[in-house]
Amino acid sequence: MVYSSENIERLVKVLSSLPSIGRKSAQRLTYHLIKSDPTFIDNFVDALIGLKNNVHLCKICFNYTEDEICPICASEKRKRNIICVVEQPADVLAIEKTNEFNGTYHILHGVMNPLDGISANDIKIRELIQRISNIEEVILALNPSIEGEATSQYIAKLLRPFEIKITRIASGVPIGSSLEFTDELTLSKAIHSRIPF
């Protein structure tokens, strides 16, 4: 196979090494970029460099931010005595979209996973414990997976001596779905976690 351009091949390689982009998609994207306005590529390049140079972890909650402390931790309007613990920065966006939560976050950047060799020391659990003075409630909002569950249990055990309220977000039947098509595990969780009507 003859390639007409090394630079095309190079960008195809970079793009196809990204998650969920295969070789064919990378090719289509590259051809799209060649045809696009040169200012679009300039903008793309600036955005990548901006990301690399300016984004780092918030010193308090470990979310991505451009300042030392992220806008949520810095905000006067957020309740600093409630911490919602999540796995990834993307989870913060998901919770913020609900407009339901007015506290602050703590991002673990992963869950404990012995199979992958990820222990409590590899994620931001120690940093959570260090934040715990003057905290009223810790909400555990990890993904309802085996690893998420194990990590939640571990954190809850570490927090128990501090005598703060420890809660978790509810697992159950998603709104809009039907019982018929809900898997047994979710349904049994929903029955187990039933609340007064």
Place this chain on the structure above:
Amino acid sequence: MVYSSENIERLVKVLSSLPSIGRKSAQRLTYHLIKSDPTFIDNFVDALIGLKNNVHLCKICFNYTEDEICPICASEKRKRNIICVVEQPADVLAIEKTNEFNGTYHILHGVMNPLDGISANDIKIRELIQRISNIEEVILALNPSIEGEATSQYIAKLLRPFEIKITRIASGVPIGSSLEFTDELTLSKAIHSRIPF
């Protein structure tokens, strides 16, 4: 919704404006890039700039290339008296992969499409006619769509006075599929284009 970083939001916007990448994918890609090795982003940036600065159209066949003339047109091994006409540069890659074709290409960069206001003058048809001296055969390899068919007919009509061989790639039942699941149009084309066994 509180964004923790302008630079994240900016890259998400750029990525989600690309074809087949939605907002969620763009977000996932951006978070992946933050976590990736900084040299990967450097490489990404270099590849984008390299593409923008070095890739342009081959003067002969209008494929993308970095030199004045693309490697296929420049190659001594390719038969210059056979031209395969395709719609897009990506089609050249597809045909090159077969290792079946040893001639040169001509890329139209589109097909005639009156609904979108694309006429014969908007694609590289005139440039094809200008290449036609000393040509033995023109193979039409446009997509088997209505617009591809119309463009093929138009080109064939223009080429007829030159008394060169004009062929087209076969349409028919794809290898590995079954008659049962082949659509009627393809099957009727396959019957119509039957060849001696």
